[in-house]
Structure formats: structure tokens, C-alpha cells
Amino acid sequence: MAQEKNMAVPQLLSNVELVKQGAEARVYRTEFLGKPTIVKERFPKRYRHPVLDQKLTHRRTVQEVRSILRCRRAGISAPVVYFVDYMSHCIFLEEVVGSLTVCDHIASTQQSESCQDQELEWLAQRVGQILAKMHDEDVIHGDLTTSNMLLRRGPEDPESNLVLIDFGLSYISALPEDKGVDLYVLEKAFLSTHPNTEALFEKLLKSYTASSKKSSAVIKKLDEVRLRGRKRSMVG
């Protein structure tokens, strides 16, 4: 049975505002059914074998969508999914209006003159808590960076202020090893992007440890993975 390729989404995207072109996806902003919406389009990577590309792109789209719902069900903020086109690999998501990435927030806080330690410590604590919750749900984000966390400016319950995004590399796992690697990925991204924040990251880990029921095994694995880079035998 021949299936028509529905060009509606690509056609729409050719006329809307492109916000960002990442390595893997293009992000657009538009209004959809009356709501401010972000469209995340995973485009084909021509260097990959077409079968591999299709499988990966589809898998990442599906994983992203699944993880968002799983997180929300556990009370972790992630953008609401409005619509998914599995043919063009586009996800229509709630635009978290008036938000700032944690990355930008840390950078601007560090640059500002007023006393910022407390502010950043509060942030580190919140991030630790949210990640603990996520891992307790056995959701591995897979690409934790401070650019993948949004601070939603709002007066409501502080619980909903941190929003996690970009779940394309996410998967489900109960293994402490996978959670440890998840934190390791964040640590590397954190320290390389934000200079002199080792103490801050330690606070994040402390908060994680205190908030997660399964943290000790995870931290142990984190330590092992950290050493691996140092201890790896560098020959075949």
C-alpha cells in the first residue's frame, strides 16, 4: 500500500522562524493551534547510511517523546508534547515562554556584581534534586548539559521552575552504571562550560545524594567512570 508522504510539516517549517540549528536538529518557533510552540525537527544526516539514519532518527524522536511523558508523570517538568510527525521526525512542543537556560543563567550570575553564591547554590541544589527524581524513575537523560535545562521564570511552586529538555539520547535503565555515566556527562559539560565551578558541582552531587534513594551505588559508579579516563590503558 503506497503511503503518501505528508509534506504539511516541512511546508509549514519553511515559513516559520528558525531559532537554532544544532548538530542534530533544527528548532523553530511558531504558533500552533493558538499556543506558542517550539518545533524540533530532526533532519537527515547525509553522512550516515540511510538505514542507520532512519533508525536513529526515528528512535531518538520516539525516545524523546517517551521520556518527556515519563518525567512529567513523575512530577519532573518537561515541555508538553502537542503533536508528533513521525514521518518528518518533528516534535511540536510547548514553548517554555520567558525561560533562560541554566547555562546562560550561571554565566550572567557569575558576571553580575551582586552576591551570587547563594543564588547559584540554590540552583545547584534544585538541579541535584530534579536529577535524583529523574534517575529514581530510571530515566537516563543521555545528554545532560546546562543548556538542556531551562529556568522558567514564574511565581508558582518552585517545584516547577526547572524544566528539562532535549531527551533525544534518553533511555530507560535501572543500572547505577548508566546513571553514573549520565552524571559524568553533566560533570564534564558543566566544568568545561563554566570555569571555576567545581565546588558548585559538588553541591549539586550532594543534593542528588540526599534526594535519591539509590544514590550511593550511582555515585560509586560515577567515581569509577571518572577514573576510567585516567586509568585507561591507551593501547590496543
Added chain:
Amino acid sequence: MTVVIGFEGSANKIGIGIIRDGEVLSNPRRTYITPPGQGFMPSDTARHHRAVILTVLKEALEQAGLKPADIDCVAYTKGPGMGAPLVTVALVARTVSQLWGKPLLGVNHCIGHIEMGRLITKANNPTVLYVSGGNTQVIAYSERRYRIFGETIDIAVGNCLDRFARVIKISNDPSPGYNIEQMAKKGSQYVELPYTVKGMDVSFSGILSYIEEAAHKMLSSGQCTAEDLCFSLQETVFSMLVEITERAMAHCGSQEVLIVGGVGCNLRLQEMMGVMCKERGAKLFATDERFCIDNGAMIAQAGWEMFRSGQVTELEDSWITQRYRTDEVQVTWRD
């Protein structure tokens, strides 16, 4: 005018090269090749190096038309690598430095690859993909360090390819990777294999254990040919490498990619990286097998940079180390 001789023998290649102010005067090399199905062991490799090193040294000087007095500095691989072979080579380097009365310099093997790549390709400030039997790293220069942005969290891609070659008994002559590449060209069926990217890092032990277990079944059932497996393995692991390189480039805002290390010789990898670069409007730089594969001149080149910026290794500090992170070195020769 500065002339540096470099000694390299951290794995199964032993090479000695001489560089004079950016010109490669000589770069002879020997490779220790084991029978199909076997990897190389440290003590056998050291034995191989010991047997040929003085011959290679003689060749290096003769081909460059130089005498020991013409040399300004003796550079050698301090690490990382295999213990016994590293010691063998360091011993000779220390000895000649004493005999000739020339200063000694211990060089990081990875930095050797990077500096050689920069010299040959003239890439300005590239994102470097360093891929070999022992290493898989995505590196970018920042504030006096070659920072590691992404790497393997278990084994190197070359190691993965080499061990796969052993499973299906591909010849190690001239190298397992080269033979996999040739076979892959004849493969056509894409077989799905595990693909693992975690953030900026990659993991190859999963795909290796999968293919080690499944290869014989797939081949004997006629599901695919060995060529198909080579093809599929390359497509998969190279895609992973291109992906993490691209992520690093997006993160750093870089418009240049330099591939170094033995696996960098692979034309399919270069082709795939080229496609990614083209789509981003970036430039790809790569070297050929003379410089991709471990060689002495790359150590000489890194040594040349270090020496000119005032570094020297005292005899008591001229030990070797199997583990030596790329980002441990102070890159004093760049701003």
C-alpha cells in the same frame, strides 16, 4: 634553525624521524605484525623494537643526510602506550642524548599526532578527532591545553576494529584496519549493529561484544558476508565518531576538523567527515598514512614546538608512563 629527532614506539610501530624547522627530513618506520587472529603483546613488541631500533636510527640519520652533531634535541614518547615498548625506546633516546650531549624531551604521543597534523595540513584551530588503536578523543585547544571534549568511555575505535578483525581472522598485514577497509568496500548489505553515543562520549565495547558473539552465527547462516560485516561495522562506528565530532564543533563554534591517528587513514571515515563538514560549511583536514600512523617525525615535531618554547626534560624526569592524558600537558607554544 632547529633540528629535532623523535623516537616513537608506544605500540607496534617503531619510528624515528627528523624535523628541521617544519621540514620532514626523514621518517623511517617498522611495524610488528602478528599472525591473523592474534594481537600484539607488550614483551614481544618490545623485543621486535629492540631488534630493529638501531637500524632505523641509522636510516633516519642517513636519509636526512645528518650527523649526531647536527641534532639540537632528542625527543621521545613519554606516553601513553604499552609499558615495555615505551621503555625500550626511551632507553635508546636517553642513551643517544647522553652520547651526543643533546637535551632530552619527553613528548605526549597524542600531542605528537596533533602537532604533526597541524604542521602538514596547516589547519588553524581545528576540532581534532584523534582515533587509533589505543585512543579515541575529540580535542579542542583552549587556554594552553588540548582539552578533551569527547572520548570513548571504554575502548578505542581502533581497538574495536582490530579485535573484530581477530574474530574473523582478517590478516594483520599491513594492518587489520586497512584490511577491514578494503573488505568493507566490497560489502553492500547494511546489518544493524548497536550504536552508542552518550552526550559527547562514545562507547564501543557494546558493539564489539555484540559482533564478537553474532559474527559467526551471521556468517555461517549466510545472513551476510564478512564484507557486509566490515561495511556495517565501519558505517556504524564512523557515524558515532562523526556525531561526537559534530557535537564538539557545535559546542565550540569551530569550522575546521582535523583527523589524526592510525584510524584517520581510513578513507571512508574521511569521506563521512567530509560530508558532515560540507553541510556545516566547515573544512576537513587529514593526513596520509605516513603521518596518520604512529611515526617518529610527529614526536620530533611536538618536540620541536616544546623545545623552542623552552621546555626540556631532565634525565631524572625522563621516565615513561602508560597513562598520560592529552589535557595534562601545558601547551606553552600556543597562546
Added chain:
Amino acid sequence: MHLTQELELFPDHRVTQMLFKEVKNAAGLRQSAVEGKINGALINPTMLVNPFQVLVAANKAVHLQKSGKMKTRSLYSEIIFNLSPNNNISEAFKRFGISDGDDSVMVVVVHNKDESELLADITAKVEGRQIPVEDVSSLSDSAKIKKLYKITPQEEKCGTLLDAVVCRMATKDVM
């Protein structure tokens, strides 16, 4: 009174919602729908939180229709099916479609530019009082909705009920 939204993905398509309460002829309407005499989806409004919920279902239905990938036999049954958090078609009709004893109904029509004729057609068929679509929340049975969509208490802390409902509708194909 009624609410019309243009589908951005299908620019010549519009979705109009009309809400009625004190409806006397739910059974007759349902029969007409079964016979194909009503050009619209008849939805049980007690299961609706907000008009946006309907729009999401309608958009997906039109998209699948254009791709030849609908799971049900018609556009209007597809809209009803898309409201459901799971993939059981008959259950979706039972819960989200209207039943003979219902006293309220939300009518959803997908049409091109000129609406007045279509809408008047439908309004004429419904024996009930039309109220603004935005008032649908006054008819919502939150407890029933939360139960059917399996909304967790933690989830309500990170968003509205509408968020939770829409997210499930949009992701059910892969859960």
C-alpha cells in the same frame, strides 16, 4: 459562541467547535451520526478540559487522513479516537463519543472557509442551548478525566490538567 481555529499545517482547513447543554435529543443525534447524516464529531464534553484538547485531536486526525494512516474509518471517528489516552478504539467511542442519555454535546466540524451554512445546519439539528465553547470547563468532570487519563498527583504540580491530557494524547502512539 462557537470557536473556529485554522490548522496551521493545513491552511485551507478550519476546525469549529460548538458546545450545547440541556440537550434533549442525544439519542437521535447519535443515530444520525451513525447513519452518516451529521457532518461532525459528537463528543461528550464532560471529558473535555479545554477547546485546545479538541484542536490537538483534530489536527492529528487531519494529518493522518492526509497521510493515509488513520486508525479508524472516518475523520470524525478519528478525532474521537485521538482524544483517548490509549489505543482501544471501541473504548474511545464509548468514553468520548456521546451516549443516548447525555444532556450536553460538543460538536466538532472540520471544514473550508465558508462555515455559516454548515454550522447553521448542525445547530438546527441539536435540541439544546448553545453556550460559549470556552465554557466547556464548567461541564468537565475532572475526577473522571483524571481517572481515565491516569493523571498522577505529582504531574499536576508541574503543569495543568490540560497539559497532562494533551501530552498523553500526543504521545500514546509510542507509549
